[in-house]
Amino acid sequence: xxxxxxxxxxxxxxxxxxxxxxxxxxxxxxxxxxxxxxxxxxxxxxxxxxxxxxxxxxxxxxxxxxxxxxxxxxxxxxxxxxxxxxxxxxxxxxxxxxxxxxxxxxxxxxxxxxxxxxxxxxxxxxxxxxxxxxxxxxxxxxxxxxxxxxxxxxxxxxxxxxxxxxxxxxxxxxxxxxxxxxxxxxxxxxxxxxxxxxxxxxxxxxxxxxxxxxxxxxxxxxxxxxxxxxxxxxxxxxxxxxxxxxxxxxxxxxxxxxxxxxxxxxxxxxxxxxxxxxxxxxxxxxxxxxxxxxxxxxxxxxxxxxxxxxxxxxxxxxxxxxxxxxxxxxxxxxxxxxxxxxxxxxxxxxxxxxxxxxxxxxxxxxxxxxxxxxx
Amino acid sequence: xxxxxxxxxxxxxxxxxxxxxxxxxxxxxxxxxxxxxxxxxxxxxxxxxxxxxxxxxxxxxxxxxxxxxxxxxxxxxxxxxxxxxxxxxxxxxxxxxxxxxxxxxxxxxxxxxxxxxxxxxxxxxxxxxxxxxxxxxxxxxxxxxxxxxxxxxxxxxxxxxxxxxxxxxxxxxxxxxxxxxxxxxxxxxxxxxxxxxxxxxxxxxxxxxxxxxxxxxxxxxxxxxxxxxxxxxxxxxxxxxxxxxxxxxxxxxxxxxxxxxxxxxxxxxxxxxxxxxxxxxxxxxxxxxxxxxxxxxxxxxxxxxxxxxxxxxxxxxxxxxxxxxxxxxxxxxxxxxxxxxxxxxxxxxxxxxxxxxxxxxxxxxxxxxxxxxxxxxxxxxxxxxx
Numbered sequence: 001x002x003x004x005x006x007x008x009x010x011x012x013x014x015x016x017x018x019x020x021x022x023x024x025x026x027x028x029x030x031x032x033x034x035x036x037x038x039x040x041x042x043x044x045x046x047x048x049x050x051x052x053x054x055x056x057x058x059x060x061x062x063x064x065x066x067x068x069x070x071x072x073x074x075x076x077x078x079x080x081x082x083x084x085x086x087x088x089x090x091x092x093x094x095x096x097x098x099x100x101x102x103x104x105x106x107x108x109x110x111x112x113x114x115x116x117x118x119x120x121x122x123x124x125x126x127x128x129x130x131x132x133x134x135x136x137x138x139x140x141x142x143x144x145x146x147x148x149x150x151x152x153x154x155x156x157x158x159x160x161x162x163x164x165x166x167x168x169x170x171x172x173x174x175x176x177x178x179x180x181x182x183x184x185x186x187x188x189x190x191x192x193x194x195x196x197x198x199x200x201x202x203x204x205x206x207x208x209x210x211x212x213x214x215x216x217x218x219x220x221x222x223x224x225x226x227x228x229x230x231x232x233x234x235x236x237x238x239x240x241x242x243x244x245x246x247x248x249x250x251x252x253x254x255x256x257x258x259x260x261x262x263x264x265x266x267x268x269x270x271x272x273x274x275x276x277x278x279x280x281x282x283x284x285x286x287x288x289x290x291x292x293x294x295x296x297x298x299x300x301x302x303x304x305x306x307x308x309x310x311x312x313x314x315x316x317x318x319x320x321x322x323x324x325x326x327x328x329x330x331x332x333x334x335x336x337x338x339x340x341x342x343x344x345x346x347x348x349x350x351x352x353x354x355x356x357x358x359x360x361x362x363x364x365x366x367x368x369x370x371x372x373x374x375x
Numbered sequence: 376x377x378x379x380x381x382x383x384x385x386x387x388x389x390x391x392x393x394x395x396x397x398x399x400x401x402x403x404x405x406x407x408x409x410x411x412x413x414x415x416x417x418x419x420x421x422x423x424x425x426x427x428x429x430x431x432x433x434x435x436x437x438x439x440x441x442x443x444x445x446x447x448x449x450x451x452x453x454x455x456x457x458x459x460x461x462x463x464x465x466x467x468x469x470x471x472x473x474x475x476x477x478x479x480x481x482x483x484x485x486x487x488x489x490x491x492x493x494x495x496x497x498x499x500x501x502x503x504x505x506x507x508x509x510x511x512x513x514x515x516x517x518x519x520x521x522x523x524x525x526x527x528x529x530x531x532x533x534x535x536x537x538x539x540x541x542x543x544x545x546x547x548x549x550x551x552x553x554x555x556x557x558x559x560x561x562x563x564x565x566x567x568x569x570x571x572x573x574x575x576x577x578x579x580x581x582x583x584x585x586x587x588x589x590x591x592x593x594x595x596x597x598x599x600x601x602x603x604x605x606x607x608x609x610x611x612x613x614x615x616x617x618x619x620x621x622x623x624x625x626x627x628x629x630x631x632x633x634x635x636x637x638x639x640x641x642x643x644x645x646x647x648x649x650x651x652x653x654x655x656x657x658x659x660x661x662x663x664x665x666x667x668x669x670x671x672x673x674x675x676x677x678x679x680x681x682x683x684x685x686x687x688x689x690x691x692x693x694x695x696x697x698x699x700x701x702x703x704x705x706x707x708x709x710x711x712x713x714x715x716x717x718x719x720x721x722x723x724x725x726x727x728x729x730x731x732x733x734x735x736x737x738x739x740x741x742x743x744x745x746x747x748x749x750x751x752x753x754x755x756x757x758x759x760x761x
Contacts, residue, residue, distance in 0.1 A: 043464040044408050051583075090648065093656050096402075099463075100594050103407040104644060107587035111637020114583070118631035136478065210415070214471030221460050221468055257482045262475035269472040276459055284457060 007250065015140075016253065022142040022150060023245030023264060026203050029154040031219030031241025032161070033199045035234045036192050038220040039172050044099070045084070045193075047213035048106040050200045052083025054113025054209050057134050058120060067131070069146055073201050076134075080197045083109050110209070137208030139249060139260035150202055157195055161234075168192060169230055207261040218268035219244065225279035244268035300336050301366055304345060308363030311355045318360075320352035379504040384622050386503050386520050387636060390576045391588050391614030393527040396534055397569045398589030399610050402597060403545050408463070409566070410589045412451065412470040413444040414573050414582040418477025420444070421574070426484075437522070437574045444570030445563070447473060500622075500632040503579050519579045526575040530568055541565070542603055584633040588614055591640040595647040598654045613643055665760055669753065671707045676716060676734045679726050690722045713759045729756065 010016050037046055053076035060075025061067065083105045090101035117131060133141060161168065167188045171178045179185050196216070203212050223236035248264030277285050303326065310325065311317045326337070337353070340346040345359030355363070401407050420443030424436030447469055454465040508518045515521075534541070544551035544561045552558050569589070576585045596609035621636030628635065649656050682688055708724075711717045716730030726734065733756045740752065753760070 038460070038464055041461055041463060043461070043467040047411070047467060089656070093659055094598060094648070094654055096594055096597060097405045097407075099405050099407040100402050100590060100597075103411050103586055103590040104594055106411060107583050108591060108637055108641035108644065110583045111587050111634050112641055113634075115625075115628070115630050115634030115638050118634055119628055122629050211471050211475060213467050214475075217464055217467040218471075221464050225459060258479060259482060262478040262482075265471050265475040266479070269468065269475075272468055276454075276457070282459055284459075 005254070010250075018144055018147055019139045019142050019253075019260075020246055020249050022147045023139055023206055023249045023260065024242040025147065025150045025154055025245075026206055027215065027219065027241030027243070027245030027264070027268075028238040029150070029157055029241075030199050030203055030215045031223070031237035031239070032234050033157065033192075033196050034216035034218075034220035034241070035223065035230070035237045036168065036172065037196055037216055038224060039230075040192070042193075042196075043217050044102050044213070045087070046196065046200055046216035048087060048102040049080045049084055049197050050204065050209050050212035051106040051113075052109035053077070053080040053201055053204060054110055054134065055079050055116055056113075057131065057204070058113055058116035061120060061131060062116065069141075069205055070149065072134075073149075073204065076201045076204055077197065079109065080201055081194065084193055084197055113209075133208075134204050135208050135210060136259050137204065137206045137211070137261035139206045139252070142206060146205065153198060153202055157199070160191065160195065164188065164191065165231075172230070207264060211261050211265045214265040214268060215241070215244075218265070218272050222268070222271040222275040225275040225282050240268070240271050244271060296336070299333075300339060303336055304340065304359070304363045305366055307346065307353070307355055308360060308366075311360060311363075318347070318354045318356065320349060320354040323351045323353055326353075380622075380626075382504040382517055382520060383500055383632070384619050386517065386523060386579055387500060387618035387622055387632070388615045389520070389523045389527050390580055390585075391592070391618040391636075392611050393523060393530055393572050394576060394585060394588035395592045395610040395614040396530050396607065397565060397572055399593040399596070399603075399607050400541060400545055400565055401569065402590060402593040403603075403606075404565075407590045407594075408466055409448060409451070410569055410573065411586045412447055412466045413566075413570050414577065414585045415470040416447040416473035416477075417441070417444045417570065417574050417577065418474050418582075419480060421577070422477050422480045422484075437571065440574040441567065441570040443473070444573060445566055448563075448566045448570075499581075500579055522575050523579060526572055530572065533564070533568060537561070537564070545603075580633045580636070584637050587637045587640050588617075591637075591644050592617070595644045598647050598651040613640070617643055668706055668710060669760070671703065672710055672716075673734075673737055675707055675711065676726065676730055677737070679717065679724060680731065680734045685723055688724050690719070690724060710759065714757050716756075732756075 010020050034046070037043055056075035056077065056079025057072045058075075059079070060072045063075075064071050087098075087101045087105050090096050090104070091098050096104075120131060167178070167183055170181070171183070171185055171188050171192075175185060178188075200212050200216065203215055207215050219237040219241035220233070222240050223233045226236055227233050244264050244267040248267045249260055251267070252258040252260045252263040275283070277283055280286055306326065307321075310321055311319065323337070337346065337348070340359070341348055343359075344356055345362060347354050347356055398407075398410065401410055417440040420440035421436060424433070424439040427439075428436050430436065450469050451462070451465045454460065454469065455462045460468070503519045504517045506518045507514050508516060508521050540551065540556045540561060543554065544556055544558055548558055551561070572589075573582075573585045576588070580588070592610040592613035593606070595613050596606045599609055600606050617636055617639040621639040622632055624639060625632040625635035647655065650658075652658060679688060686692060708717075711730070712719070714729075715727055716733060717724050718727055719725075733752070736752055
């Protein structure tokens, strides 16, 4: 099946439609909440939480003995939350730094989860096969009820986000100010974090424990490059996330042996790289172009100032001088001289140059003008 | 105990020591998450190396994979330097992308690669003794024992040679740079050692346990001591203990060895986190409570000193004036009486000479606000602490 075929089938084929819808919704909700994680400098929290969710899945299975995805995800939610609050405990109660706390919880919970998983595998329960799909995720196992679950949680997230939009925003950018205004910052903080945990847990089935953090970060990091406004960023991140979901599903469905999770993550990474390079205001490409242009302008100013210095010693400002006087040390090149001519600052006669009246005035005001502009 | 069991425990302990040494420095340098990133992103390096060598223990594979680890670090630093995103986001973007590439490479070549993703994440310590190293036909022990042993020897040699430099640059970057130790060389040196250790250990114990073995012993040791040498020793001790104890837990549960080593590490950290003498959660909570009572006591004494009026110092009046709950007032009063700072006569509370002196000094302290003084002063005056 190639990609065109996929897109023609996506509306008619039941399974494909479910999976595509599921990954799209997942991408949207993680992108949305990921924006908050990225701006709150909690990017790696997602990684820690997704790993910390694993023992919850195993314990939920051990208790219920059934592989109902909602029960398992509930277990994941509980253990994700325990992990999150333990991380906060370590950071606030001891002198260990946040990176240590994150790495600790991540590896310890995951190791414990793996212990439980291998323990379960040895149990005589025929039901146990397939729990390891939570490691890397399998979008193919999504069924309609899972998609409904995702849609409901997404709706809930949207509702809460819109209700508390003002509080979220102000806490994000100025936590101390929020406190002085009398908001309950602890409550808002816990609310945001809980929803991030919820979004991560939702994605475990599709993308898996190991790669879930990228789903949270990549769309948000890409969206951040295009805008300075929170609402636009959240919106863009949701769109990027949804597109990575759909495209990733399409690519992995059109090839053999490709699990969906890694492909979605790679597509999202491509979005990030593209945004890093091509975003108009922050992107590396335009930054480099601006840098080159500024350097050229500076050289041009240097030449002009030097010309002005020479011209000022003569009564007639348009007295011609030899081009030989100019050298590259003053930023002179043939093309810069031509540029000055184009701007009508300089006239050329053979191998002599002379400043025009406009050119002389511009040169005289070159630095005074700039300083006033800066002030 | 069979010889295979002894070998497994030996390998696990060597891995634990090899991880604890760079881990200690990573924790102190606030770069713990880098080890997580490296452990994931070496996957493509390992897969490519495996295509070339077809041997998970070949030195070429280890070098290639370690190179991927260093590329990760460089990439993270490059992204961070552009200022487009913060450092943690940069880490979080780089390693999943590289890991995904690795997973896809494995999946696409699943038929001719004897390598599966579970093994990468978890390792399989139980099989390590079966892969023997043969020199001219004689069996000299399991291959991974030699690999990990070599890496450990290199790490220890580097640690002893550059201990002074590492120590200074960890705690005072500016001083290290001004003394002429290149921070870049030390940084990348540490990163290279971490990468090589991760790669060497991953075959035996898997990517995640490497992270756990690097961070958890060091973090637990950091809660117990502030001396670098002691911290290293403690971290190594915790690592070895967890490796051996974890093995027996796995043996008993018949589950993954690396998973149970991690779980034991988790329990070790949890108990240190709770019970560490000065920095553990319980000690901190106890100290906070003690200080709260002592601050209340101080407030109370100041109140007494400010009021000469008998009526103001009547017990009933104090109760409503300071507005504490009954239990709290009782603790504070008891403490004050135990320390001979007040005496109560006909329900009138008044300061003793000692209490008066203490209060005057405390006022001095509050006015000048020199941080260290108050603790010494409390030591001088208090017979019993709060």
